Amino acid sequence: MKRINRLSLWGTMLLVGLFVVSCNDWTETESVPQKTQRPNEQDPELWAQYIAALREYKQSEHALVFASFANGAPVATSEKDCLRSLPDSLDVVSLTNADNFSEYDREDLTVLKEKGTRAVYFVDYASRSAEFTDLTALGAYLDKVVARTRELGLDGLSFSGIPVFGSYTDQAAQKAVASLFIEKFAAVAGPGKELLLLFEGDPQFLTPADRSKVDYFVLDTKETDNATDLKLQVLRALSAGAVPCNKLLLGAMTEYEFTDEDKGAADAISALTIRIPEIGPQPLAGLCIYSVNADYFGAEFIYPLTRQAIQTLNPSK
Missing domain, CATH: 1.10.287 (Helix Hairpins)
Known part of the structure; x- marks a missing residue:
């Protein structure tokens, strides 16, 4: 079977x-306790x-589906703010607000671990680079991230970066930052280590030697809205970036539209999902869904696009 x-x-x-x-005693009217029982x-x-x-x-062995989750809500407005409600078959969740990991997150982490879903601490350097112009301060922060990851019992680390193709000085500064991330994170995470190491963005942010120290790359295609640009990004990652197909995931954002080769429009998650097996010379590793919280509400079931992506990529698993 x-x-x-x-x-x-x-x-x-x-x-x-x-x-x-729940239906065993419908024949009689009686008061029942309102205690919620989980499965x-x-x-x-x-x-x-x-x-x-x-x-x-x-x-x-299967096609992976990751999710980027806005954790740390001080007050949960609904189950969309709760890690415990993510689809059971999700492989990895990247915590975008890991600096503010809450007690609610801590409780839900136990549920994720039971299901085998790995949670990683995400550092969005691409959007926070202005905060870390000083390498010493950045290094101290990354040390705290590693320590906090171990303290919380998270399953790995993830970070982002944008390559700089400007002056020699700019490129040297970028290389120093990328090298620092690898020095701190790859010491405890990556291939052959206990913790998972992800990079989210353009692989050329890292040197060729350092790319081998990363488990998976999530290509920054979450705002790519057409098939032509997507193909060019993937080709660049596989050739210039020298990332193997089985380590590359595409990024797709909820509530984002994608135009295919025939000028037809579809939601980006569905459109990128069907391209995972065919866009490269070999099937890519999988898909990462950004802003997954926004996919929670569905007419028939929760996380409809996320669940559909998992099922489409793994129909016989």
């Missing part, structure tokens, strides 16, 4: 079991079987 069938079977059995439990509390054995199948899927 294919793994997706097994995973769906456990999920269906879990839902049916919960339905039966793992209602049928622990079935839940354990589902979790085992889920973790087996994540450890298998």
